[in-house]
Amino acid sequence: MNALLNRALGERNGAIGLAVLAVIILLIMPLALDIFRLNLVGKYLTYAFAAVGLVMVWGYGGILSLGQGVFFGFGGYCMAMFLKLEASDLTSTAHQTTPGIPDFMDWNQVTQLPMIWQPFHSFAFTVFAIIAVPLLISYVISAAMFKRRVGGVYFSIITQAIAAILTILVVGQQGLTGGINGITDLKTLNGWNINTDSAKYLLYFINGALLLGVIMVCNLVLSSKLGRLLLALRDKEDRVRFSGYDVANFKIFTFCMGAVISAIGGAMFTLQVGFMSPSIIGIVPSIEMVIFAAIGGRMSLVGAVYGTLIVNYGKTAFSESFPSLWLLFMGAMFIGVVMVFPNGLAGLYQSHLNDRVTRLLNRIKKVKSSDQLKVVKAES
Amino acid sequence: MSRQTHQPSAVHPARQEALQHPRKGIVAALAGALILGLTGTAFGASGIAVTDKEVTVGQLHSSTGTMAISETGAIEAEQLAISQINAMGGVLGRKIKVIQEDGASDWPTFAEKMKKLLESDHVAAIFGCWTSASRKAVLPVLERDNGLLYYPTFYEGLEQSKNVVYTGQEATQQVFAGLDWVAKTKHAKTFYLIGSDYIWPRTTMKLARKYIETVLHGTVVGEEYAALGSTEFGSTINKIRLKKPDVIYAAVVGGSNVSWFKQLKAAGITGKSQTLLTLSVTEDEAKGIGGENLLGFYSAMKYFQSLNTPRNKEFVSQFKAKWGPTAPIGDVTQAAYEGPWLWKAAVEKAGSFETDKVVKAEESGTITFDAPEGMVYLEPNHHLKTRLRIGEWRADGQADIVYTSDYIDPNPFPKGY
Numbered sequence: 021m022n023a024l025l026n027r028a029l030g031e032r033n034g035a036i037g038l039a040v041l042a043v044i045i046l047l048i049m050p051l052a053l054d055i056f057r058l059n060l061v062g063k064y065l066t067y068a069f070a071a072v073g074l075v076m077v078w079g080y081g082g083i084l085s086l087g088q089g090v091f092f093g094f095g096g097y098c099m100a101m102f103l104k105l106e107a108s109d110l111t112s113t114a115h116q117t118t119p120g121i122p123d124f125m126d127w128n129q130v131t132q133l134p135m136i137w138q139p140f141h142s143f144a145f146t147v148f149a150i151i152a153v154p155l156l157i158s159y160v161i162s163a164a165m166f167k168r169r170v171g172g173v174y175f176s177i178i179t180q181a182i183a184a185i186l187t188i189l190v191v192g193q194q195g196l197t198g199g200i201n202g203i204t205d206l207k208t209l210n211g212w213n214i215n216t217d218s219a220k221y222l223l224y225f226i227n228g229a230l231l232l233g234v235i236m237v238c239n240l241v242l243s244s245k246l247g248r249l250l251l252a253l254r255d256k257e258d259r260v261r262f263s264g265y266d267v268a269n270f271k272i273f274t275f276c277m278g279a280v281i282s283a284i285g286g287a288m289f290t291l292q293v294g295f296m297s298p299s300i301i302g303i304v305p306s307i308e309m310v311i312f313a314a315i316g317g318r319m320s321l322v323g324a325v326y327g328t329l330i331v332n333y334g335k336t337a338f339s340e341s342f343p344s345l346w347l348l349f350m351g352a353m354f355i356g357v358v359m360v361f362p363n364g365l366a367g368l369y370q371s372h373l374n375d376r377v378t379r380l381l382n383r384i385k386k387v388k389s390s391d392q393l394k395v396v397k398a399e400s
Numbered sequence: 401m402s403r404q405t406h407q408p409s410a411v412h413p414a415r416q417e418a419l420q421h422p423r424k425g426i427v428a429a430l431a432g433a434l435i436l437g438l439t440g441t442a443f444g445a446s447g448i449a450v451t452d453k454e455v456t457v458g459q460l461h462s463s464t465g466t467m468a469i470s471e472t473g474a475i476e477a478e479q480l481a482i483s484q485i486n487a488m489g490g491v492l493g494r495k496i497k498v499i500q501e502d503g504a505s506d507w508p509t510f511a512e513k514m515k516k517l518l519e520s521d522h523v524a525a526i527f528g529c530w531t532s533a534s535r536k537a538v539l540p541v542l543e544r545d546n547g548l549l550y551y552p553t554f555y556e557g558l559e560q561s562k563n564v565v566y567t568g569q570e571a572t573q574q575v576f577a578g579l580d581w582v583a584k585t586k587h588a589k590t591f592y593l594i595g596s597d598y599i600w601p602r603t604t605m606k607l608a609r610k611y612i613e614t615v616l617h618g619t620v621v622g623e624e625y626a627a628l629g630s631t632e633f634g635s636t637i638n639k640i641r642l643k644k645p646d647v648i649y650a651a652v653v654g655g656s657n658v659s660w661f662k663q664l665k666a667a668g669i670t671g672k673s674q675t676l677l678t679l680s681v682t683e684d685e686a687k688g689i690g691g692e693n694l695l696g697f698y699s700a701m702k703y704f705q706s707l708n709t710p711r712n713k714e715f716v717s718q719f720k721a722k723w724g725p726t727a728p729i730g731d732v733t734q735a736a737y738e739g740p741w742l743w744k745a746a747v748e749k750a751g752s753f754e755t756d757k758v759v760k761a762e763e764s765g766t767i768t769f770d771a772p773e774g775m776v777y778l779e780p781n782h783h784l785k786t787r788l789r790i791g792e793w794r795a796d797g798q799a800d801i802v803y804t805s806d807y808i809d810p811n812p813f814p815k816g817y
Contacts, residue, residue: 299533
């Protein structure tokens with residue numbers, strides 16, 4: 021049990037990183053920021069799920085997915101459908117041609133709730149769907165590709181195409197999905213108003229805890245035999261195959277895992293932001309998610325979270341100060357980061373700080389053990 | 401009052417990152433340094449950023465991204481109105497200070513910035529949004545924080561929030577009078593409806609079809625929706641050739657508009673032989689489409705830059721003096737110009753900047769403004785009573801106004817449609 025926990029925390033160095041992150045997310049941020057800024061950080065942290073998923077898929081699995089927004093979207097839309105149904109009760113939709121269905125359906129001349137929406141009356145089903153739908157889709161996509169040994173750039177392009185196709189589908193089927201406007205005006209979750217300040221605080225902490233939990237699960241996977249296989253696979257796929265492993269299954273596993281992680285983030289996004297729209301599932305947000313992981317360091321789960329926070333923070337700060345020039349600053353920042361530290365923030369930490377931190381820790385340990393030694397001597 | 405008081409954070413987030421990770425924090429610290437200057441606005445007892453000398457308002461449009469080209473006119477018009485109001489002494493003796501935010505053509509960003517304007521900057525009013533999607537995204541935030549939004553675009557209706565004043569036309573104002581005109585002057589009986597596939601064209605066409613069939617006793621020979629951003633209209637044009645409708649009734653938006661009109665011209669369908677009435681071409685779009693591709697087609701709008709009144713000529717020259725001689729002034733630009741003025745009138749009637757009092761003044765039915773388009777009347781349902789005009793496009797990208805309707809009452813929730 022202890023060994024398992026130790027692995028989930030990522031051994032000693034990993035545990036320190038995780039602890040620092042936990043303190044920042046769960047303690048410093050809530051104390052230092054007002055609820056508006058904290059809610060913003062909460063939104064950024066939902067993107068961090070996608071970035072963490074990408075560290076698994078891209079950093080360790082070696083599969084560059086340019087379609088993580090798709091899975092983020094599945095999670096988000098499942099949650100939004102549930103919330104929208106709850107917001108569309110008979111009294112608040114009484115002025116519609118067909119009361120009791122979501123407002124955008126009424127505008128699109130839909131007269132009864134479509135089949136696919138029916139099960140989303142149940143919260144239990146919704147939670148199940150948030151995991152199961154992206155799992156199923158990602159399994160189909162990755163099995164179709166990897167079993168046929170399609171990989172590398174081709175896979176990236178296909179994931180990107182899927183992001184584009186899905187956006188077009190969602191925008192086109194507006195009677196079913198709310199089209200380009202998305203699913204808006206979400207109010208309560210099982211009667212609990214998600215727009216109050218106290219709800220926002222609670223959602224922030226749930227979100228933060230989930231993110232830390234996801235990182236721990238990823239640590240578990242990476243420290244297992246499976247994790248070592250993934251690394252081997254990324255670096256020399258053929259050798260792993262010739263050693264008798266079915267390479268495709270491992271790749272499918274990572275891809276599905278990344279998809280589910282992304283979807284959890286999507287569901288939390290809907291809860292914290294209060295709506296879901298196709299602008300978050302397309303090509304551009306999908307690529308942004310890759311940028312978050314790249315800036316944080318694609319081999320570091322914790323780094324991905326910092327990468328997401330810093331890029332999004334920069335986005336908000338630049339655009340507040342320079343409404344028409346901020347994109348140039350963002351561009352300059354990306355170029356700068358890639359030129360100065362190609363391995364991202366985590367790479368920077370590894371090359372400059374890691375040794376010092378380790379030495380410091382060793383010294384503390386030595387001091388402690390020599391203290392103990394003294395105590396033992398004194399007693400004898 | 402649902403807005404909370406502003407609590408300056410003990411440690412600035414960027415600094416905090418920098419403290420935790422001295423080397424990682426360079427970028428964040430830089431970002432932080434840039435925004436540190438933004439804090440420190442004084443708030444009155446009402447929770448709104450107003451001092452004895454100054455009142456702060458927000459402006460929330462897309463200055464980057466795909467919508468920037470459309471929203472720039474609105475940004476400029478609102479700033480022109482605000483600078484004119486300030487030159488006249490401001491509102492209730494306070495100069496207006498503007499905080500401009502970029503929605504970046506991205507709906508979650510719009511919601512984020514709206515929240516920032518209301519909860520961090522405590523602005524008294526916001527002039528902004530262009531697409532329905534961005535308005536829908538900010539609406540929950542706006543209602544929760546009890547803010548005021550002046551929304552300039554003609555849109556589908558089906559909405560009436562106490563926190564929004566809609567200075568553009570809703571669908572019934574734009575559709576019915578235009579159809580009446582085309583049926584009467586062109587003796588039109590058959591109509592072909594085409595729009596981009598989203599809520600505004602869908603709603604508009606729903607109204608149009610019903611009106612054509614029940615009131616005009618005409619027939620709709622085709623109804624089609626092109627995906628947003630679509631640039632291929634070949635099959636639609638072939639169907640139009642086959643059906644030979646008296647009128648093509650169009651609501652194609654954005655970049656699709658350019659392909660749509662160019663392909664029509666290439667197929668030999670021009671203003672000489674075919675009546676086409678569009679709801680989505682203003683002077684802004686005309687510039688992109690090219691006047692030669694529009695020649696002889698008609699637009700239904702409440703305002704055209706060519707409007708020949710002394711009030712409009714004055715406005716056009718003021719706008720050009722501030723923003724350069726080449727900037728076209730479209731319907732939405734003019735509607736955006738009305739926003740700050742209507743807000744000023746409502747605040748002065750209320751004698752206060754407080755949202756609830758201003759809303760009460762807005763709903764009193766007595767707020768009017770002598771706009772470039774003529775007098776406009778703010779009705780208790782938060783929409784404007786205006787006229788509709790039909791413009792015939794010239795090769796230079798301007799339109800000759802061939803018809804002006806009587807005043808039309810706004811009716812965002814039409815019965816029986």
